[in-house]
Amino acid sequence: MGIQILPARLANQIAAGEVVERPASVVKELVENSLDAGATRIDVDIEKGGAKLIRIRDNGCGIDKNELTLALSRHATSKVSTLDDLEAIVSLGFRGEALASISSVSRLLLTSRTAEQEEAWQAMAEGRDMAVQLQPASHPQGTTVEVADLFFNTPARRRFLRTEKTEFGHIDEVLRRIALSRFDVSITLRHNGKPVRQYRAGTLPSQHDKRLAAVCGQAFVSPSLKFDSEHHGLRLWGWLAPASAARNQPDVQYTYVNGRMMRDKLFNHAVRQAYGERLPAEGHAAFVLYLELDAHEVDVNVHPAKHEVRFHQARLVHDFIYQVLQQTLEQEESAPAGSAEQTETIGFSGEPDAGYDAQYDSAAVSSAPRYTPAGHGYGKRPERSDSALSQRQWQGVDSLMTTLPKEDNAEPPAVTPAGAPADGAPLLLEQNRVLVVRYRERLWVCELNLASAWLNGRALLAAWQQGLTPQPLLLPVRLSLPAGQKHLITTHEALLQKLGLELKTGPGDTIILTRVPQPLRHADLARLFPELLVRLEQEEARRPDALCHWLTQQAIAREEWNWQRATVLWQQLLPELSEPLPEFMCPVDLQPQLNRWIYGD
Structure with a gap:
């Protein structure tokens, strides 16, 4: 067989293998699009664990009528346009593959209206043919994406879906993580027409604590140590459970880099090193950590599902996280009873930890x-x-x-x-x-x-x-x-x-x-x-x-x-x-x- 350019529908099917793993992957991509569009309210409706229907509605800036068809094309995005943009990504999405991949394995309905338009427009795409049809519709400012019959045209992928309860559990966990990344956005979740979650927007510390309790439970919030530390362009803040509040399983471990949720080996190693011998033999740390740094100092384009990042100064970042968390735990141990709930600003010496091996992130044991x-x-x-x-x-x-x-x-x-x-x-x-x-x-x-x-x-x-x-x-x-x-x-x-x-x-x-x-x-x-x-x-x-x-x-x-x-x-x-x-x-x-x-x- 000679070399040839793949047809658009086949290319989208291949891309869908990385982007659309299960219904939760669809929810993640669409909700992140809503956040990038400036939405302050996002409603998520799920039917049959997402296999039958996924509907995401937001009040963001919307998509212009002339760009609706283009939005369903591969590598079409408004978030990056030059190489310089790619080297300093601040948006959650940037590859322009999500909508095209999702529409190639489902029946997709995209309805949107911008503030400048008098009426909304609706784009329909179904399966491999990728033929987009436009028609006028009634819709407030913002966007609604309906994904019906996921994997209807790829039976092999559909057979890999788990039970309705399991798939909805993955969707619920994705929204939990997103809810902790944006306290200023209201998020509601319904399953088969019944309300399941409602995260109210808030900007006050007390409102943050309420959302934290809604996601992680009051058992985590009550004893947790709140901290905020900055050093040379790095900021780490969040909540850290003391060793005495260790959990039986690693179910409350959330990390974010510039608002992007991820599971990072560097974070995990630094946290484990900070706790040291404090944790009981069968105990697991609990934490919600937010790292903020210059977008030029971190590369987010290193994982197909964007679950990992690469830091340009990995050792500095690791030692910063380690020392901030270690000092937080040490101050909690030495502080009088009842004083641990105050927000502490932790200093950072800037000296690398002698016990840290730069090769730790490439050798799993x-x-x-x-x-x-x-x-x-x-x-x-x-x-x-x-x-x-x-x-x-x-x-x-x-x-x-x-x-x-x-x-x-x-x-x-x-x-x-x-x-x-x-x-x-x-x-x-x-x-x-x-x-x-x-x-x-x-x-x-x-x-x-x-x-x-x-x-x-x-x-x-x-x-x-x-x-x-x-x-x-x-x-x-x-x-x-x-x-x-x-x-x-x-x-x-x-x-x-x-x-x-x-x-x-x-x-x-x-x-x-x-x-x-x-x-x-x-x-x-x-x-x-x-x-x-x-x-x-x-x-x-x-x-x-x-x-x-x-x-x-x-x-x-x-x-x-x-x-x-x-x-x-x-x-x-x-x-x-x-x-x-x-x-x-x-x-x-x-x-x-x-x-x-x-x-x-």
Whole structure:
């Protein structure tokens, strides 16, 4: 097929995949358009969770009759016109894709009137044809957008919609977030004709508190700390719950940048660092935070759904947020009872926090065990029917040398790595966990996960000898140690520090891991650390080589490999191999050992 320009309707369908994820996405885009139009009142009517009808009415500036058809075209917008505008975006919308994308997957009716027009006009567009029809209508100043039968022409997308209750819940949450971004706008929400939410506009602090209570609940508002701080063009204000008011789930965590709602990793890291050890083991912070800065200092065009931003001075912004929140919490702890509700203006030193790693935002750490597909986990014996299959599978494996590669074979041809001996080419990936290779004129099986751990162990030992540099975890790991193990931390404190493990003592038998060496950043630390303490009680296990080998074995990712990754690993292994060969290299005639590797016998 030759290169061609996509038809407008097909391009809109593709764009709709990013913009219109579910009914809540439609509500978000349309309400943000209303806010950009200067509306002070927005009415939202939903039927059947948004699948049947979404109606958004506002009292904004409206759309001129001559621009109604253009408004439903892709990349048509009144919010940016030059590159300079794109570098300092102050509006919520700017791409000009929302209306076109929505109209391509629904029956859309757009009615609007400006202050200069004597009558309103209505534009209708339905599905892929995108043919827009105009007719006069009766409507006050402002705009009403009706989106009916969402995904009526894309049945596959419609099947992905959840129940009516679930979809309406997502719409409700979107409007909650928007309601907290604009206290000066009245917002009402109705579902199937019944009023559900009504957020009244207000400019006084007491009115702000009422809306905050309507969205977050009085349980958050009563103990929360209100603050407002400015420093060198940055302003952070909002509400922060003290550690004593921690919640059981992260359901009250709202962040805004220049009035734009988002879930930002920088915010989350700074908040978590500010709370430090104050939060209980199973508690979650609660906050509503507003960051204001020069539009030139933040890029909002970095995410398809505009949920993330990129700061030009990310470290400065992070440390500003961290220090303001930390000082707010410290002042609450030291203030007399009853004084915490006063608005505090917090100073900021401007000095970067020494504990902050600029790489935190590109390294996410999870303490959850990795998922292993059923039937492929280590330590699991295969079913009886599979045992016979595995025996047959490896019979005559030497004949692969004469049969590979074939033109119809799905595996890539043998590749000789640069600088490797001629017999060092990997031949076949079996079970997605082992690689059959020809090495020193003999056929071998290389167990990939063990080989990866062996390489990591050598890297960890080399780093040990040079002095391990611990790296901060994005989220510190809290561990509840078994009874009687906490004293082992003091006993082996020097060795733990040499391993690059930094931790703090929490309440009771709880400890908090804050930094770990690079090879262990993605390990299951909640499981690994207690086992490490037990192992350190054994004299032989404390040898650097034995300890590094054990750590990397435990931190192994039990996963399936593809051909490209396996080939790269083999290229890395070749220069390191020496006699005797490591345990992950097995001649194919040693069937029992092979079975033990693959099936955990």
